[in-house]
Amino acid sequence: MSALSTKRIVLAARPVGKAKEDDFRLEQAPVSDPGAGQLLLRTRYLSLDPYMRGRMEEAVAIGDVMVGQSVVDVLVSNHPSYKAGDVVLAQTGWQTLSISNGERLRKLDAADFPITTGLGVLGMPGFTAYVGMRLIGQPKRGETVVVAAASGPVGSLVGQLARIAGARAVGIAGGPDKCAFVKNKLGFDVAIDHRAPDLAQKLAVACPNGIDVYFENVGGAVWAAAWPLLNRLARVPVCGLVSQFGQQTPPGPDRLPATMRQILVKGLTVRGFINSDFLDQFSDFQREVSAGVSSGQIKYREDVIDGLENAPKAFIGMLEGRNFGKVIIRVAD
Amino acid sequence: MSALSTKRIVLAARPVGKAKEDDFRLEQAPVSDPGAGQLLLRTRYLSLDPYMRGRMEEAVAIGDVMVGQSVVDVLVSNHPSYKAGDVVLAQTGWQTLSISNGERLRKLDAADFPITTGLGVLGMPGFTAYVGMRLIGQPKRGETVVVAAASGPVGSLVGQLARIAGARAVGIAGGPDKCAFVKNKLGFDVAIDHRAPDLAQKLAVACPNGIDVYFENVGGAVWAAAWPLLNRLARVPVCGLVSQFGQQTPPGPDRLPATMRQILVKGLTVRGFINSDFLDQFSDFQREVSAGVSSGQIKYREDVIDGLENAPKAFIGMLEGRNFGKVIIRVAD
Structure with a gap:
């Protein structure tokens, strides 16, 4: 014993x-x-x-x-x-x-x-960002990518991968310190404080050409702000809905029919993913992202x-x- | 003049x-x-x-x-x-x-x-079925594919393409004549009358291994019946929501948060498409489906x-x- x-x-x-x-x-x-x-x-x-x-x-x-x-x-x-x-x-x-x-x-x-x-950055959170962007987000040069929790381990890499792909990165974070970090250290094009009362309006201003990739990791108010801005053929990788935990089913109105209609009319892709389903891509992730970390191109906190x-x-x-x-x-x- | x-x-x-x-x-x-x-x-x-x-x-x-x-x-x-x-x-x-x-x-x-x-069958409705299945549905051998309006031009080809891929085809149609046609002429594995009061239960019985592809062309009650049966990594091509036209926003409860949660937890793909975005695949469609019509493998009404x-x-x-x-x-x- x-x-x-x-x-x-x-x-x-x-x-x-x-x-x-x-x-x-x-x-x-x-x-x-x-x-x-x-x-x-x-x-x-x-x-x-x-x-x-x-x-x-x-x-x-x-x-x-x-x-x-x-x-x-x-x-x-x-x-x-x-x-x-x-x-x-x-x-x-x-x-x-x-x-x-x-x-x-x-x-x-x-x-x-x-x-x-x-x-x-070189583990599961980084891999979540990598898989979601590679598999679903697929940002192209000149497109706009939006992600919340942008100073966190997933969001920070999502935005940096967007920039590496030549896309515009718009990050949402809580408070001026995180926003400064997202913009100045991580190199996002814009950082928006989600505590702002006019989040939806600020996001619209930050995305004059709409949103092509909304990387969904929080749900709630950020989703509500991003949703109307989605462009035709936009992609929504869904990796988390942290704002929803512990929430009761909201009373209404029922937003599902209108959401499905937008998915149809705009040809949207809304796709959930769990990174353990894509471990065959882990070695690619490690090679690419560790190279970026080594060179200083990819930053983390x-x-x-x-x-x-x-x-x-x-x-x-x-x-x-x-x-x-x-x-x-x-x-x- | x-x-x-x-x-x-x-x-x-x-x-x-x-x-x-x-x-x-x-x-x-x-x-x-x-x-x-x-x-x-x-x-x-x-x-x-x-x-x-x-x-x-x-x-x-x-x-x-x-x-x-x-x-x-x-x-x-x-x-x-x-x-x-x-x-x-x-x-x-x-x-x-x-x-x-x-x-x-x-x-x-x-x-x-x-x-x-x-x-x-060789025009836009057929192409809608073809693109939705090729691009999004991607049925594999042994999987289960569900489609409504199964005697119509889109649904009938969806089910037949599922069968050609080795998948199980479950069709939903209105009334005994259409159901007989779907099962006996089109060769679906099961046909279910959507007028049945216990549609959800009938669909569950018809899909003992769950649903891998739900081809969404109607919305409403069929969606509600199919949704809980979706398997992990299921695909939902969205090409129509005919039941929703003229509908007001339902009062509630708001089904959107629970739907997003299922998309996340099950790793679902929900994707709208408009077939004019995929005309580069039209010649493949014509070649493949016209061959099937010629040989009698693909039927239409x-x-x-x-x-x-x-x-x-x-x-x-x-x-x-x-x-x-x-x-x-x-x-x-």
Whole structure:
């Protein structure tokens, strides 16, 4: 019997409306010794991502560890592909120590890039931007691409990929600091503060030739502002609807028939995607985006918070847009 | 000054709710002699199609001739590409005689196929089915394809193309005669009567493995029945929403947020298309579908009504599903 124990954050209750700190619980639990073919992992960095809010609805059982990807050190390996000391991406969930059977691990080469990038610009958030743009958005020179949460890990890459394709990038972000970052550091053509009361009008002014790609990662008011501006044959990759979580079905009017009519009349493409369906494109993504990061053409920002115990608060803050860049919990250095 | 005159049907009023016969007016008008480069055309067959209901909302001015495609005889030609006696597809609108400058004409070879097929299975309705399936639907062997108005010119080809691709075809049609035709003549796997009070349940029973392609050409109750059955990565080509014409915005609840959530979670593709955007595929369509018609693999049905003066009534009947097959007005033989 191992003397080791893990600190972990479990789902204490299903959120009603907005997620709150009481929906999580920090607890201590014993960790068994790694068996044949298994590894003992120590979490260094934990990724917090909006999709986790969806997992709280059903996928994670009450009392189970919250799911999540992390950068870990291999402490003990009984697995032929890994050795103690390797730095690996893993699906450990929100905890300090864990046992793995070696599935869904990927070695990181710490020499090339800061290891935290494997959770952000060179990881799943970056891949989400890449796949959505390559598969669905397909921006062409001179077109206009709009994305919200533009200082976040997905939105920031969406806009930069748009610029690389020769398109105009319009980003929506919360507050003057993020807007300045989006425009001045990331190089978007325009940044709009979504807290502005006249968002729809500001967006219309920022898109004098309409919108060709609206990368949907928030829903709600941004969708309502972008929708009327969509051009004929516009594309709408749908990767997230974070504003909708915990929302009741709105009373009406029913916007669906008018939406379908616009899809028909304008020949729009509205397509959801889950990046794990397109892992065959992951190596292309890594090659292209890591080259851009290396050259300095692609920029990114991380928002690192210390301590696993602060994950629930940081997660809730992220859903409310209080983060500034990719949210990462430093669990152990 | 020519002594010729045309009988024509003009838009008398914009429809409020359902289109009615009073929204049209039959009138006589003089026809000028064809000038340099022009042709005088006599309409033989006029196509009636659901999209025309949309044109009555805005595109056709009050007092203007209703738009529409037809098979015509060239009576006089001052155009180098055509001669008197040619049989041609033209955009004459709902009238007996017309002048053309030669644009948007296409010669028909009456020897190959009945000339009316140029308005149906080998014309725009057939091309709509072909493009929607090739571009968006992309049915694979063993998948399930659902289409409404399955005895009509678009739906009937959608189901037959599904079968040719090795998919299961489920058709929805109005009444036992059409259902028998869809199943027994067109070879769909299942035909469902949309007048059944338990349409949603019948559709669920007919699709035990869910729906991979829902070809949307009607909207309304069929959409509501098909939507919950869509599988992950399902495709929804949207080519028409005939049930929505004249409908007010429904009071609610607002189904849009839940619809967007399903698009995200299931990775759905919902894409509108207008076949004139894809004319580069027209020759492929003609080659493939005419081969199928020649061999007897592809079947079609036409519903021919005599007399231009009967076009409004036939058109309204078509919107209400009282036709049986592609609606064509025999204007002159």
